[in-house]
Amino acid sequence: MAEINTGGGGGKHDGGKVRSKKASTRVDMTPMVDLGFLLITFFILATTLSKPSSMTLNVPDKTKQEETEPIKASNVMTVFLGKDNKAHYIFGKAANEDPEVKTIGYGYEFRQALSENVKKVGGEKFVVVIKPTKQSTYKNMVDVLDEMAITKLKRYALVDQLTADEKKLLKDKVKLDA
Numbered sequence: 001m002a003e004i005n006t007g008g009g010g011g012k013h014d015g016g017k018v019r020s021k022k023a024s025t026r027v028d029m030t031p032m033v034d035l036g037f038l039l040i041t042f043f044i045l046a047t048t049l050s051k052p053s054s055m056t057l058n059v060p061d062k063t064k065q066e067e068t069e070p071i072k073a074s075n076v077m078t079v080f081l082g083k084d085n086k087a088h089y090i091f092g093k094a095a096n097e098d099p100e101v102k103t104i105g106y107g108y109e110f111r112q113a114l115s116e117n118v119k120k121v122g123g124e125k126f127v128v129v130i131k132p133t134k135q136s137t138y139k140n141m142v143d144v145l146d147e148m149a150i151t152k153l154k155r156y157a158l159v160d161q162l163t164a165d166e167k168k169l170l171k172d173k174v175k176l177d178a
Contacts, residue, residue: 055146055149071127072125073092074092074093075121075125076091076127076129077089077090077091077113077117077129078091078095078128078129078131078166079128079129079144080131080132080133080162080166081130081131081133081136081140081144082133082135082170083133085106085140086105087103087106087110087140087144088101088102088103088170089101089102089104089113090169091120094165095166095168095169096165101170106140106144106147107143107147110143110144110147111150111151114153118151126153127156128156128157129156130156130159131159131160131161131162131166132160133170
């Protein structure tokens, strides 16, 4: 495994000085390589691969149509997913009532807007309507759904159509080609 070479080197030389013998060592690394491969094999077999995780999204049954109580506009926050990772929202009014359009980013800003509006209405009555536009990306939609899960809001709807009033509102106030 390891050997020590004591080769020549010692005795009296031309200068008359006596030098001690120098021992050189050589370590055989073959068992270390074997051990390394055994450890790699062990860790590969002992680890578990991470399973892809996804958020569960409950959708209503298409066959069952139930009459529900209409939702008041004062309890609704409508979020329009826009371009450049920005969202625009209106709260408490419908698009035809000339509401104030606020522009926010995803993440902390969006979470702040949600919590402020939940406090105004109350958690059980509050509803978020999420409407992606043509300029938004899939990542924007995932970010909004993540925020809904983080804030534990249960009442939200995904709507893929904009009304004529909403299209006009977005073109006029946000300069967004809805």
